[in-house]
Amino acid sequence: MxxxxxxxxxxQWLQPQWLWLLLALAIPLLIHLIRRSRPxxxxxxxxxxxxxxxxxxxxxxxxxxxxxxxxxLMLVALLAFLLGxxxxxxxxxxxxxxxxxxxxIQASALDEFLAQHPQLKQVFWLQPEPLAITAPRPSPQDIWxxxxxxxxxxxxxxxxILLLDAENPSGHSTLQVSPDWQWHRIADTAAPAxxxxxxxxxxxxxxxxxxxxxxxxxxxxxxxxSFITDSDIETLVGGSTKTRPHWLIYDTAGPLPAALQxxxxxxxxxxxxxxxxxxxVNNFTALDSQPAAEAAPVGxxxxxxxxxxxxxxxxxxxxxxxxxxxQQWSAQDWQFQFHSRSHWSADNTPEIPVPDDRVTRYRxxxxxxxxxILIALLLLLERGIALSRRDTGAFTAAGxxxxx
Numbered sequence: 158m159x160x161x162x163x164x165x166x167x168x169q170w171l172q173p174q175w176l177w178l179l180l181a182l183a184i185p186l187l188i189h190l191i192r193r194s195r196p197x198x199x200x201x202x203x204x205x206x207x208x209x210x211x212x213x214x215x216x217x218x219x220x221x222x223x224x225x226x227x228x229x230l231m232l233v234a235l236l237a238f239l240l241g242x243x244x245x246x247x248x249x250x251x252x253x254x255x256x257x258x259x260x261x262i263q264a265s266a267l268d269e270f271l272a273q274h275p276q277l278k279q280v281f282w283l284q285p286e287p288l289a290i291t292a293p294r295p296s297p298q299d300i301w302x303x304x305x306x307x308x309x310x311x312x313x314x315x316x317x318i319l320l321l322d323a324e325n326p327s328g329h330s331t332l333q334v335s336p337d338w339q340w341h342r343i344a345d346t347a348a349p350a351x352x353x354x355x356x357x358x359x360x361x362x363x364x365x366x367x368x369x370x371x372x373x374x375x376x377x378x379x380x381x382x383s384f385i386t387d388s389d390i391e392t393l394v395g396g397s398t399k400t401r402p403h404w405l406i407y408d409t410a411g412p413l414p415a416a417l418q419x420x421x422x423x424x425x426x427x428x429x430x431x432x433x434x435x436x437x438v439n440n441f442t443a444l445d446s447q448p449a450a451e452a453a454p455v456g457x458x459x460x461x462x463x464x465x466x467x468x469x470x471x472x473x474x475x476x477x478x479x480x481x482x483x484q485q486w487s488a489q490d491w492q493f494q495f496h497s498r499s500h501w502s503a504d505n506t507p508e509i510p511v512p513d514d515r516v517t518r519y520r521x522x523x524x525x526x527x528x529x530i531l532i533a534l535l536l537l538l539e540r541g542i543a544l545s546r547r548d549t550g551a552f553t554a555a556g557x558x559x560x561x
Contacts, residue, residue, distance in 0.1 A: 168243055170243055171244060172240060172242045175242075178233070178236065179233075185230055228542070231535055232532060235531060235532050239528045242525065243524045243528075251337070254276060255281070255315070255317065256277040256279065256317045259283050262321050270319060274317075285298065287307070287313075300320070310516070311517060314337055316338060317341060318338055319342070321343055354382045355404050356400075356403050357404045359405075360406070361409040374483060390417060404428060404490060407427060408429070408467075413435040421456060421459070421460055422455055422457065423458065426490040428486060429460070430467040448482075
């Protein structure tokens, strides 16, 4: 049985801890009371004829003091409200003319899409709090998190979603969607199409069986299988994530270089034979497969090590060697398997539909701008009254001195 919706207050605070600043309202009050506690002035009989004019002047100053006190109390209160970030909740309805746009899409491509879809009148950047398309282009967000957040907002339940058909961030398996969304995509012409095959690299020398094995795998898997050779290890594994290999074959006996250790910890698959040493790793698990091998998880990656010298004849004299190697490598590359599932587009989106009883039936209206305007106006009024009081007091004092 679904839980009943929680009643929504008309006003909510994003940072309610700042409301403790309202305690500062006591400061202007204390200053006002201290000023009123000054010693009382005594007027001698010879100055009695001045009393009516002094009384009128005193009443005028008292009125201004109270108005200044009120304005300063309001300024402190509004500052506390501004830091508390109030949001006004208003009822909303699902709109069918709303388009949420991936911030990675270029303006020219968006204009072309809108020309083909004139029914879309409300266009927003795809953000946790969507911005109008006329606002400056925001930095791209984690798309699946943004979509999951907006799927529970009533106003976006029937929106159109325009995505750049490129590699999207991981975590899409928990993507929450509205069942009424309409998906669109724009091809990413600036980037090559994502491949479901890993980038394989060789560091150092190569065993004799490697080149013919790679040729057989290309014939079976397709030309998208990338194989890189580079004697400079730092260059090979130190590039960007778009060019860095997923699998790395290392064929040099002795201690494993530090650069390759970092490569494994960051998510790569290292493939060696038993001649390579890494003293910090000793948690190997034997694999029940041929050729005999063992594997160890290291950081976010893994190390696959064959138990014999793979230059020896018993290792490579196996008819199905390329297929056996591919199966072992694929089974151990947990990081590559994870990333290969994170490629999704508008044509194939993993979904967890959000039911209607979980939808928020209101929209949040930020009040920050209005509070800033009100603070500026009150500050101008307070300064104007304070300065006029000072000028009036100086003018009156000068008049009294001249009269004497």
